[in-house]
Amino acid sequence: MRSKVIVQLLNVQKTFHPSGVRALRGANLSLEVGSIHALLGANGAGKTTLVRILAGELQPDVGKIFVDGKVVDFRTPKDAMRHGIVLVHQNLSLVDELTVFENLFLGREPRRLFFLDKKKAEDEIGKLCEKLSLVALNKRVADLSMAEKQKVEIARALIFGARVLLLDEPTAYLGGSEEERLFELLVSLKRTGCAILFITHDVDQALKIADRVTVLREGETVLSEETSKLNVQRVIEAMGFRSSEPSSVCAQVGEELLRISDLTLKTGKRLVLDRVSLSVRQGETVGLFGLGNDGQFDLLEVLIGLRNPSSGRIFFQTCDITQLSIRERRRLGIAYVPKDRLKEALNLEGSILENAIVNVYREKPYAKFGLLNWDLLKRYTLDMLKDFEVKTVSVAQPVRTLSGGNLQRLILARELFQRPKLLLACRPTSGLDVRVQDYIAQRLQQLKSYGCALIATNDAEEAFGLCDRILIFSKGKLKRVLHTEGLAEPAVLFSSVGGEA
């Protein structure tokens, strides 16, 4: 039996401004009533852009969207919703400060006279809540787990009358059993006639759950086939995973540079880091991996000195740096690339020059008697930009005019140009195209000859691509250590965490 196509995308293209990234170069997709569709692709293949276009959040430059066989033009998410298309975001779009109940009905409140009719609302969703096992309606969303939040989002989509449900990496934050339950839910929704599209990295998962799989590669649809006709090998090939090239120079592992013992961090009552101990030697690149925010990013913030640990010690080379300020730690040769590129790693209001010199401006010979030597600083910046192949017109140019890839090169250049002993980096390759990713991998390789790096990430592929050793975090605890050598693919990471959870 051939099922009915409900949504179709034809040759959709999208270029982002001002970065100039071509996210989509000709994507095709068709969704059928009562089916589950998996959208696969490597990082930066354009998956998220595609679903955002479908949901009306972005407008394509070229290409057509058909719903029920008619061309549509979505200007806003509301237009898409009107056709029953709802996107469940990866970073969920709920108002944290409101309760579950309020979130569910925001914008569609049933009312009696002028007031929120809670009773009527509850009746309306009673069945749904049962199905989703959603009970804590009066809890604040901020207090929910990721899995629960996701359920709330799905429930809201259904209340809004969704017939097409788009899920952006729904399993990214879920543990094994939660994942099972989500898929049960999706299957039961499928039976009621919903069309479901979900994004995933995990090929096994896609083949197991989906009826149909579409693979994007560098913005183009390279494969779209029914699951029954596919196997893992074909899909992985289509995704274009670079066969993990053997690291060219197996750098010699040297002296111990960083040692952390029993580091604990609490915020309020929450235990963010729970007695973490580890050690890193020169020549190593160590990944800190967790599925979500499992403390790996917080650990780096503690190491650079942004937060004070509740207990535990940090040793760098031979000295105890637990009490040192950020400035002192940086002087010792610790560099840090924060998680949020645009808000933390860069000052978007400033020029390239001002962004490039932030680690050195106060050191001699760049500053004397409290005055800056701008000529020297300019020369320093030009050298740095040249060395790290950052393409710019002039150093006075506002930094926001640079493309995403160039921004990341600039950040890395700033942190690596002084040859730090230890680089702390959060998600250094996220959201970048393959070329820049390779470039970063290569730079990290060079670092090994004189220093070491700690990479915090929640992206398995990234951890695999960059690190020799991966420490797996779950809820602030260090769970286990994996050596990447001899491991075949990133999916192992997911299963290894799932098994523990």
Next chain:
Amino acid sequence: MLTQLLRSSISSALPILVAALGASFTQTVGKLNIAIEGTMLTSCFVSVYVAARSNSWLLGVTIAMILSCLMSLFVWFLHRYLRADIFVVGLGVNVAASGLVVLLSSILLGSKGTIFFEEIPKIPVLRFEALQRNETLRTLLSDYSVLELVAMFVVFLSWLITKTPLGLRMRAVGKNESVARQLGLNVDGIRISSFVFCGLLCGLAGSMLSLPLGLFVAGMTNNRGWLALVAAVLGGENPLGVLGVSLTLGFSVALSHRLQLFTALPAEIVLSIPLILTLCVVLIYNVLKIGEKGGSP
């Protein structure tokens, strides 16, 4: 003595409370309007002037409310459509208002000092005969002017609004604008409505200062608008919190009046008492809040 102090605290707190609720609406949608002081001052003048000319206090209050609503929308307009800093615009309205009222009073009434309106209609006072016998009850519960009762009703209404879908949407817009937009809420409309409420409430609050006295002075609001802002900031979105802080501030204003009457403290010191007390309240509040979190901020 104590009951009288309590009673005058309530009366002093009411205008602050009403204005604070107005500010709190704008804070809820994430765009705190700090033009409260100027808006109140303008409606102080307008209400008493219109009331005297038309011989109707009701008309005075109404016109004052409409006008201050327009002022509030003016702030919003400059911020939203000309991208002006809402904070600086608020300061500007406060400065402009302090000039405007004196200008108006000198043009319309030919005087810049304290102006007494002798023919102003009296605002009816509600007496509860049943309470007349008990001294304490009478002081506390009876003899409120209609304006004060209206204010209490308005306070109740504002609390009700937070329970409506509109109230919910306001909070959503303030907490997470982008999510609100994604869900198709009319963010601008919701913000405009909060500025309308703010204007209406400030208009009422201003009228409550001048109408019962039947006079106008340029310094009439005497920082009450700022006190209201403090109440709104401290009370947050919770109307009960705003109520609590406003009552405390009302108490300190009433206390300073008493001290002025019954002690030999210099007037300047007495005038600064509400501000000092407010600052203390703020400090204690913040210390407690940090203590609660139990960690470094």
Next chain:
Amino acid sequence: MTHRKVLSPIFTVVVAFLICAVILGATSRQPRETLRWFFLGPFSNLYYFGNMLAASVPLIFTGLAACIAFSAGVFNLGLEGQYYFGAIVGTIIALSVPTSRLSSTLFVLVVSFSVGGLLSLASALLKLEFGFSELISSFMIGQIFIYVGDFMLNGPFRDPEAALAATRYLDEGIGLAKILPPSNLHVGYVIGLTLCLVFHFVRKHSVMGYEFKTVKENPRFAKIHGIKVEKIWLLAMLLSGGVAAVGGMVEILGVYGRAVRGFSHGNGFNGIAVSLLVRNDPALIFLSALFFAYLESGGEIASLMVQTPPEIVRLVQGIVFCLVTAEFLFRRSERDADSVA
């Protein structure tokens, strides 16, 4: 970009003039006379002109004070109180030191600087220690000390022979030299300009200037890269309050010769608008201070000659405030600026 930077303030000024003219014309019985005195009065003779320049002196200081705070991304709303109270304390000290020595003038200025600086530092500390917005706290602390200043002038330090609440007159020796007698213009003008230029240089060429700018533009970025954000905020607030108070003291040393109740009449507050009008560029503050002083002098002369209420000026100042951060010239629509999330 630079076009807008220049045009927007000019536009604000033009709009302010127009509104001013309309209000004057509408409220006056002899509109032509009024407009003439208001707009041309300050230029009609050297005396008025000198007075106008003199009137811009306190605004240069308070404008610079506001600018210093803005430069580090903090708001100082207590300028009025710092200006007023700092100068009063300075005056009281000045009454008890030996006069006719340059060192005592300097000493008095340092005293006012410290007093004003302490007031603003208090709100910065409240912000850092308790997370209480410096906007509200600086305003409230400022107001409290305006009352305290009033009390001091009216009570313990009042000159019993004076008709109004004021201290005794300072000896002439300690005052600042006049530049354009008989007008009020005094050396304070030069001091103000110099300070502005010094700060301009500091912003452009010093470590501190770079740190101010970075903290203002992105405090999180600054902190991550080792800049002590809290320290910068404290420093900026301290300098801001101090400069405001020095402005008040210079006004007393140069013009009043004693502290008079209410002598600040909005000069502190207007500093904020003065600074904003030139987009916080210290090198241009003297221009916007002149603009405000021009309005004020025009209002004064018009009220002297044709009895217009001088409050019109306050109204216009308020309107300038409202428009000063507005963007009249349409910016290019920033469509498709969505990032690759």
